[in-house]
Amino acid sequence: MSASGAPDDLRVVHELAGLAALVAERHGLYVRWSRGPRTDLGATSSTDELTGVRLPGLSANPLDVEEWWEGRSVELWVARRLYDYAHLPHDQGPGVRPWVLKGRETGRGPDNEPLVVDVEPLCWIGPHVIAEAREAVARQESEWGTLRRSGH
Template structure:
């Protein structure tokens, strides 16, 4: 595992989509980066403080039920759904793509990934493009984030 944050930066939604179309077992992680994450090797459950057996991440691989819909829209959706994390988790949180192996599921049913290979940072412009793509849909999605009582 390389723990360097010296990664290439993907600057467009189209470029990230090309990566997803070429490879499998890809995930996006929102954090302070591989250097910090790969030292810890695992995520911690925010509610209980329990160490989990991998890094929590969100899959980028297209599911079969997507059935021929645009891959770019799939990737936009995966980014859009978690775009709130930089605001919620604070300064320095940004998305990066990785290749890994799912070893378990976290408390929100998110994949926990091991054997992580960092691929690239995802530029803020890509997140903006994802938001625009979602907004262009006939029935735009609401945010995934749900507030508690």
């Protein structure tokens, strides 16, 4: 999909189970937390917030289940992938929300996150999915912290 035709009116996934089913059936999917495909694909790259360096792709987080997960719940896998970055809408301001894309990895960003090009927007992730992800993580025996960094 070209940058000029990138819709922000993508379908919305409203259930964690629905997102997990998508991840189970398709490979090469990523989640991106931003103001959406129309904004992102117009820019075609991300910028390192610390240095201002333009990165060679959009920063995103992979949703593919790793082999070491060994058949555990795809829903829990996806929940963790979302939980780790659920602070971003608060930190980055109004309009920032998660969406799923298919793309090709072209490198790694400063936080070792994939940088993705040839982006095909697939769907938005609804707020109920994030709430379900938080609940799934809360049910685990060990505490998980998010990747949120404090300013010490």
